[in-house]
Amino acid sequence: MTHLLDVRDLVVHYGTVTAVDGVSLTLEPGETLALDGPSGCGKSTTALAVLQLRRPDAGEVRFEGVELTSLTERELRPLRPRMQPVFQDPYGSLNPRHRIRDAVAEPLKVQGRWTEADGPTRVAELLDRVGLAPSYGARRPHELSGGQCQRAGIARALASDPRLLVLDEPVSALDPSVRAGVLNLLADLQDDLGLGYLFICHDRAVVRHFADRVVEMRDGRLVT
Template sequence: MSKTVQDITPASGETPLLQVRDLKMHFPIKEAAGLGRTKKVVQAVDGVSFDLKPGASLGLVGESGCGKSTTGRMITRLLTPTAGQILFKGTDIARLKEKDLRPFRRELQIVFQDPYSSLNPRQTVSNIISTPLRVHNLVKKGKELDRVQELLERVGLNPEHHNRYPNEFSGGQRQRIGIARALAVEPEVIIADEPVSALDVSIQAQVMNLMEDLRRDLNIAFVFIAHDLGVVRHFCDTVAVMYLGKIVEQGPRDQIYGAPQHPYTQALLSAAPDLGTIRGVPPKERIRLVGDVPSPIDPPSGCRFRTRCWKAEEICATQEPLLEIKPRSVAGHTAACHFAEPKEDLVAVTA
């Protein structure tokens, strides 16, 4: 009997810090009243489950609009889920009221994608970073500046620039300020929502190295949201591939990149930048998907990827595949496909 993702116990036996179970986010569509129309919803996220252990990093990847960022915002409770559980240290925070949620907000922080719009342009860097310190009463009065300067130095910025405004910094420096703000409350989990996608490639590497240092030195767990497969491979221990609101494949990084089983994962990896031609190796096979991504308002029956899948058969339209361990898979590597099969010749070469 095959095992679903809910049946899998971490190999190390370590208790997960964060457990997401069947998480859903459906946004209702407002329509004119009195027209007798059926109420519709956008199924942005529709049944996402995963575990995150202390100090680990999980990469959420997929096309734009697949539900990655919505998932991150639900975990930090910037959005209230339609259904499902968000278990942090065993406590379900998915339905907590604001007064009960405050202690957990300190533990679950987020770094946003756009460093230009995520910082208040009317506040100094000192005010931006010290606000969460005051909200959570983490420093004594008169000691805030010392903590702010300590955090600025920790993320590679000049502590003496605390009185400057965001517009006086570059994009990479602003993202470091956003990271410092998240670190101020000493979180155990950081949701990094495409934190380097708006930065130049050389700056991306510097920010990624900073987050890797923070993860190692402070034992912070990361949920890393990105569409750049190379960045995810560099930073994440495990990878979850999302398509149209669902996770279609999940597992250890080397398995996802070395032997992807789901056709969608195989297509993503085949489209990733490849250095093989530079090294004199024939370019890898490219899988070209046909058709557009279906609407999350009315997703396909059965497997949501079937309308673009070259393996699709009748069962794919009538029976939704479970996210489960398949034959020839290692422990923890799951795929939601009736015809999952590893394809080793699609290894993405990244640098």
């Protein structure tokens, strides 16, 4: 059986420091796998290596059966839209100078799927899908709340029609009052689209509520 994501013996070094040491995990379509552990244990580095934003020093990362670590950047390019990140800082992940509609439209333009006839409608549909009125597209990130900005970041990720979202602490920077709304949105999107989620989190209450499976990291290694 081909997993959506299959990571084997992943190793990442930063100089003489081993940030990720032999991590192996699998993820299926429609499943949420949580990577739990304290700050500095290697969770985010694992996420970057899965996305090939930080090339690992050893190990394999198979996405939909394709081994990624041996591919060149040019060979990776067609695959990148299908695996998208959602980062911790909702403001830092969007260009402060760009209006929200332009941020959401950017993946469509980069991937050659934008047309003046259909593009604006697609952007409005994506904003609506994450619970933002299309009028929010005219605003810039600083004009949105943290929760609204994170929803815009999710819309931007969805523009690429991904199969995998790597969610790196997606609600830890949000007020407790809005976390549930964003988590419920992610759950609804998963049900509707069959997305797989690699969910990086250190809040065990959130992990227990949201994840199908949990693996724990300590000092770069999986301990469960």
